[in-house]
Amino acid sequence: MSETAVAVEHHADHAHDHHGSEGFLSKYVFSTDHKMIAMQYLFTGMGMAVIGGFMAYVFRMQLAFPGISVPGFGQVSPGEYNALVTNHGSIMIFWVAMPVLIAAFGNYCIPLMIGADDMVFPRINRLSYQIFLLSAVILLLSLFVQGGGFGGAWTAYPPLSAVGDYNQTSLGASMWLVAVALEFVAFLLGGINFITTLMNSRAPGMKAYDIPLVCWMIVIASILFMLSVGPLIAGAVMLLFDQTIGTGFYDPARGGDPILWQHLFWFFGHPEVYVVLLPAIGITIDIIATFARKKVFGYKMMLYTTVATGVLSFFVWAHHQFLAGIDPRMANVFTVTTLLISIPIAELCFVIIATLYGGSIRLTTPMLWALAFMAEFLIGGVTGIFLGASGADIYFHDTYFVLAHFHYTFYPIAIIGTFAAFTYWFPKMFGKMMNDTLGKIHFWGTIIPFNVIFIPLFVLGMGGQHRRIYNYEHFPELAGEGMYQLRELATYALLVMLAFQLVFFYNCIASWMRGKKAGKNPWESNTLEWTTESPPPHGNWPEGLPNVYRGPYEYAHPDREQDYWPQNEPA
Amino acid sequence: MIDQASTYAADIDNIIIWVAVLAGFWFFVAEGVFFWLILKYRAKPGVKAQYLEGHENHVKKWVTWPHVGILAFDFVIIVMAIMVWYDVKQQLPEPDRTIRVIGQQWAWTFQHPGQDNQLDTDDDIFTVDELHVEVDQTYHFLLEATDVLHSFSIPVFRIKQDAIPGRTITGWFEATQTGEYDVQCAEICGIGHGVMAARVHIEDSDGHAAWVASAATAQ
């Protein structure tokens, strides 16, 4: 019996078992369906994004108008300020970018795009989310324990993070660390699931080069994560012991070394940038191919380049530590590797740009987001060269230039990439079209303020303004009127940007309730998720899992009248 | 850009400007092509997109050649960065004077050599959050920390170096103009990180000698 026949039989049972007969808990809370777990990750991540955004609002208000009582928060003390910036960073990277880009869209897309009915290990998938949720709860609780939340920056350099007398938030610091470690465990479990699913569960006929790039990217990101996070997990155990039972792993007075943590952290921390970047690139390239009606320019080239980026990313970590007291000769090595990584990254950007050539571009809302990702990410990439060049980094290290640089990478990744993916797959997830006009209002209301927030911060960084300082009045050169005007400009822009997010939430709810029905394939896309119903039922293809006959990007094929060619359509 | 008050400040600014030119060139080319393509290939009724694999040589060269260009520009940046880095961080010119800089939560202690110009002698002058240096003199600084990481940063000198408990890190600078400027802590060091400010007073040789003399009598 062929596999497809088995699938038909299996799913006939499946659909019967699962529809209508499920209780609320088993359907929404303890579901093993990859789509429901994806939603859980997505909404948890969005909730955390709201919290992280609120933190940004509070400390930006404090920076622009030092000492005022921030509406909704009150006066910001130095300790609270440190806790806010620390947890804003931690949340946005570990509890927003990772769960939304990798876990939510990975969970949603991988089985649907490779033509499987679920992840290979649905229960491990559920466990992964539960551990993740626990980690988020622990992190949020840590903000309210005695002493307040951890305020030693998201990098948590010891001895500050290791010794309660120094950071004055010993309980908050330990809870922060436990939360981060649990989050890592959740993503290791999720990652193993993604990797094995992609390797083993592809639809019959789907060869390695027929897999949509977004799936490849998420899986390569999972592998990068898995291979880089181990040393930091070990390092976190050591830091936890330093905090709680008084070992001296990072205490120089007792034979330890504080720099060891920095190496362990950045050995993970730099690949981590690519862990979240790759899914966003994958999303972008898929959306651009769909709406430019173009085959991706050099699919294999893109894939090999990604692997090269991943490998190189393990050899650049010390560029975060040029001035950290490492041997200055080492900095030269890392300057070379860091600038070399600009080659594959530039290649990825060129491939995306070249895909537009000769296309038939439709500027829908998801397409706008995808194009904006490219345009903004380039700024992040180019400003990184200043920091990778060791000589220039002497000045820029730990200034707002660094801050603006990585927000120009992480914001396109985590926010723009997410909006691109969300607006693109919304019809599949909820079966309704989103309102395009509201979508475009939200787009421009987000992109323009975003640039107005961070371009002034580049200028402040060039003016020598250092990071993580709650109030610049003690530094005469930084307390000038011009500096304050720039800070105020950034803060006002942030307020505008946050206000425009209400449009997004309104659009989501209104479209979900009263939107136009989406149908199976509203974007006329090729990939497999558009061949089933919207939203797909548990088991994904009630009438049998699809077979695959061609690659995912056969748009505008000269032999066909229609300008798209779904992967599952027999030749 | 802010004042350049050390011998190597101009070198560091120079490389920043060069990176801006070299990277900025590619940035504007890439963004320009990007927006041009978006405008040129907007969907038109009845016009189908082209079918390109991306392996054809006549299109591939548009990706390959910029690559070679970027590699060349990278090479230039690497060479410049390492030259500046070597000058600022890797080599130590003979000092005219040596000071010690100690970071602790949340203040800087500066140990000046006093009238005998020798560090660690009885006439050393200790100050808190106030560093006095003489213009046109080569200084070595011995950087230490007593509790957590700090980072000794003087933006007008373009110097920055993390201070690590348990280690002494030696660096150098030479001021080129007199004045009074900020010293910052550039590594988060706890609740008082935001108040860990100091000032550097750059004096001409008479002014510096007068300060040393007055500090000596005050002790």
Add this chain to the structure above:
Amino acid sequence: MAFPKPQATLRSATGIPTGRLAVWWLLASEVVIFGGVLGSYLMHRLGHPEWADAAIHTNTWIGATNTFVLLTSSFTAVLAHQAAERGDGKTAAKFLLFTIGGAFTFLGIKSYEWWYEISHGYTITSNGFWAFYYTAAGLHALHVIAGAIIMGIVAFDAWRNLELQRVELIGIYWHFVDVVWIFLFPLLYIAK
């Protein structure tokens, strides 16, 4: 309640069974965790020759005995796998029980060793060597405990001839736990 496996779990585009593939990836992630601990330890050990003075207080004979216990338990895990290949779930379960016994013997000896050392004043906070000693061996012991628990579940199923492929999987994991110890033993005990 038996969990209905999705089609995805039963497919094998690579030709490697999904469970085995996943275990290998799990081990890959474990390798870097232990790599982080041991790499840090090695860097520190090379930088602190005086740690040898602490290391002479570890008991090489106890370490060697435990090495022997673990290797033996790995051997019975192999026998369990062979029995499972034949479809003989009961024999597989019995051999797994031997392996679990090895795990408990290992943990018993380890507890005695630690009790002895702690009662002589060599605790985790004594100095850097002891901190790494207890952390690395403790992390390994956690893996032994986890392995023993999972093996118990696998043996319970195997006894009823269910999920026999898992006997091989837990065996792979157990060999890994063994290999980690093979690295720990010389680094913590033999290098004086």
